[in-house]
Amino acid sequence: xxxxxxxxxxxxxxxxxxxxxxxxxxxxxxxxxxxxxxxxxxxxxxxxxxxxxxxxxxxxxxxxxxxxxxxxxxxxxxxxxxxxxxxxxxxxxxxxxxxxxxxxxxxxxxxxxxxxxxxxxxxxxxxxxxxxxxxxxxxxxxxxxxxxxxxxxxxxxxxxxxxxxxxxxxxxxxxxxxxxxxxxxxxxxxxxxxxxxxxxxxxxxxxxxxxxxxxxxxxxxxxxxxxxxxxxxxxxxxxxxxxxxxxxxxxxxxxxxxxxxxxxxxxxxxxxxxxxxxxxxxxxxxxxxxxxxxxxxxxxxxxxxxxxxxxxxxxxxxxxxxxxxxxxxxxxxxxxxxxxxxxxxxxxxxxxxxxxxxxxxxxxxxxxxxxxxxxxxxxxxxxxxxxxxxxxxxxxxxxxxxxxxxxxxxxxxxxxxxxxxxxxxxxxxxxxxxxxxxxxxxxxxxxxxxxxxxxxxxxxxxxxxxxxxxxxxxxxxxxxxxxxxxxxxxxxxxxx
Ligand code: BES
Ligand code: ZN
Ligand code: ZN
Numbered sequence: 001x002x003x004x005x006x007x008x009x010x011x012x013x014x015x016x017x018x019x020x021x022x023x024x025x026x027x028x029x030x031x032x033x034x035x036x037x038x039x040x041x042x043x044x045x046x047x048x049x050x051x052x053x054x055x056x057x058x059x060x061x062x063x064x065x066x067x068x069x070x071x072x073x074x075x076x077x078x079x080x081x082x083x084x085x086x087x088x089x090x091x092x093x094x095x096x097x098x099x100x101x102x103x104x105x106x107x108x109x110x111x112x113x114x115x116x117x118x119x120x121x122x123x124x125x126x127x128x129x130x131x132x133x134x135x136x137x138x139x140x141x142x143x144x145x146x147x148x149x150x151x152x153x154x155x156x157x158x159x160x161x162x163x164x165x166x167x168x169x170x171x172x173x174x175x176x177x178x179x180x181x182x183x184x185x186x187x188x189x190x191x192x193x194x195x196x197x198x199x200x201x202x203x204x205x206x207x208x209x210x211x212x213x214x215x216x217x218x219x220x221x222x223x224x225x226x227x228x229x230x231x232x233x234x235x236x237x238x239x240x241x242x243x244x245x246x247x248x249x250x251x252x253x254x255x256x257x258x259x260x261x262x263x264x265x266x267x268x269x270x271x272x273x274x275x276x277x278x279x280x281x282x283x284x285x286x287x288x289x290x291x292x293x294x295x296x297x298x299x300x301x302x303x304x305x306x307x308x309x310x311x312x313x314x315x316x317x318x319x320x321x322x323x324x325x326x327x328x329x330x331x332x333x334x335x336x337x338x339x340x341x342x343x344x345x346x347x348x349x350x351x352x353x354x355x356x357x358x359x360x361x362x363x364x365x366x367x368x369x370x371x372x373x374x375x376x377x378x379x380x381x382x383x384x385x386x387x388x389x390x391x392x393x394x395x396x397x398x399x400x401x402x403x404x405x406x407x408x409x410x411x412x413x414x415x416x417x418x419x420x421x422x423x424x425x426x427x428x429x430x431x432x433x434x435x436x437x438x439x440x441x442x443x444x445x446x447x448x449x450x451x452x453x454x455x456x457x458x459x460x461x462x463x464x465x466x467x468x469x470x471x472x473x474x475x476x477x478x479x480x481x482x483x484x485x486x487x488x489x490x491x492x493x494x495x496x
Contacts, residue, residue: 001134003127003174005166006154010112011039011069013156017109018071019097021079021090024055031115032157033076039068044076055079057089058096058475071110075101088409090117091125095133095476098150102134105147113157120169123155125409127173128180128487129476135181137188137480175304176490180483182206183297187290187468187481191269196234196317199266199289200242203296203315207246210303217243227356229335230316233349236273236326237319243360244292244315246299250308259310260493261366261457262299263357265350265373266292266317273320273346274328287481288350290468291372292317298489309496314361316353320346332430336360337453340430348434350375351449358453368397369459370492371450372485378442380466387413388467388485391447394458401460401492408487412462421448 010018010032020036022028028048029037037044043066047053053061059078066074077093077100079085094111101109111130113122130153138144158166186194186202194202200216207214219240222230227243234241244266266289271277277285292315299313327333331343333352337359341352350373358369379389388405390412392398398414405412424436424445432452436445447461462485473479 001131001150001153003130003153003170004155005123005158005163005170006110006156008156010036010110010156013110013154014070015072015108015110015154016106017073017075017101018069018112019075019077019109020112021077021093021114022053022055023079023082023085025082028053028055032112036069036074040066040074041068043067058092060100073106075109087121087125090122091129091409092476094126094129098130098133098153099475102148102150107150108152108154110154110156113155118158118162118166120165123166123169124173126155127170128177131174131177132180132483133476135184136478139185139188172305175301176487179297179301180486182300183293183486184481184483186293186296187287187483189286191286191319194268194289195239196242196266196268196319197240199268199292199317200244203244203246206296206300210300212299212303213247213249215245217245225336225360226334227336227360228333229341229352230318230356232327232331232333232343233273233320233352234318236323237321238323239319241316241318244296244317245364246296246313248299248302248311250310251306252308253310254308257309257496258368259312259366261358261361261369262295262311262313262489263354263361263369263371264292264295264313264315265289265354265371265375266315267320267349267353268317270320270347270349271322273349274322274326275345275347276322277347284469287469288374289317290374290464290481294372294464294483294486294489297483297486298493301486301490302493305490305494307493307496309493311493312361312364312366314357314364316357318353320349335453339432339452340427342427342430342433344433345435348446351434351446354450355453358450358459362455362457367457369454369457370401370462370489372462372464374465374468375446375463376443376465378446379463382415382443383413383466385466385470387411389443389463390414391417391444391461391463392459393417393451393454397458398460400495401488404491404495405488408491410484410488412488415444415447417444417447417451421445425449
């Protein structure tokens, strides 16, 4: 799909659909909507009067062969109250319009921004909204719906003096959305098509073509480095584990700048191991590598956006299988850091592989750590599929991430990680145990476990178990992998 910046006045654009958005206000006939209404001989005023056009959030009003316009259709999308309108709403409008028109076999459309919205930020979020909305999970369908494909989206309403900002925004938006879709593609792959080695190959290929440094540690190197926690999960599978390391080095590194470590859980399939999961819904556990895929996607975007700080991405990847060599409840493992772990539940494997992941990221020089993981069912209980669970050891750093989440329209909610919870994972026979002792707070216990391996480095943990996968489609996004947290993390790194 192409997305570009058009130059024509809206009335003469020859397109299958001209799209704009309408605010919910006493008189919605304002600015550009009033201009369209004027061109169309008062059609929109009439629709507004009859109650068919109200501006309510994501209301669609479709008019065929509108008078006074060269466009074959006019689509007006409700934008809600003007005071509440922001770039997150505009992103959703662009995405929802695309999916609405695509389902009606429209192949190209022009999106006219409202007065005042011809900015870099608008262009960026429209590109993000349209490109992420266009993503479909049809890779393995032998018959693709070719009649339902958007070829071109054109942006309209940018004056000559606003064009360079528009182009800049489009380019940034394209980079971010394509990286998000790259991550979503990986997340969608079933475990027979995406083993830890295949994930590593794909990450390596991406990194090389993007100009990033990359190193893949195989099972032997992982053993040499004594990554006992990762190895303990991997030992139940015939598929060998991999530790993927991708590094971005800025053109000019500032002295004293932080080095960001991005660590992502990539369990390519989580059966639970010997503490096996119920079969119902187990197929979904192919997305247990979403945290890793997201971090790899972030690196892809950073390679183009070129932030001023160094970023080290560490992705431990393995299957969690109940094979004959699998670890068993009660087994004691030694992590790379030297800490001993009593594995009371083999299904709490994400925290084990992240223990070695965060430790290794620090050893490689990361000063600030962020991990993303589909870590717990408990976060789904707490926050459902709405908010990402955020846990942080350093409030200023966490506040910075929450500000980035807000700026990029990703919902995140902070959860506690104070020392009272440390008790939950205190070991009886080893230093720590990998699950809490039956006192609730499952998502927090998971976070506390990872925290044990972060030393004194500022650290943030994102539990994306509830938000990395949409069970139902949204007007602006297909069902399936979401690529959540990628935009926030790119924004955060770019803000240094
Ligand atoms: N991958 C799961 C967490 C998960 C659950 C992701 C639901 C997506 C949807 C993780 O490895 C896991 O199994 N966690 C256990 C931990 C428990 C044994 C302490 C859980 O949440 O049940
Ligand atoms: Zn598990
Ligand atoms: Zn898991």
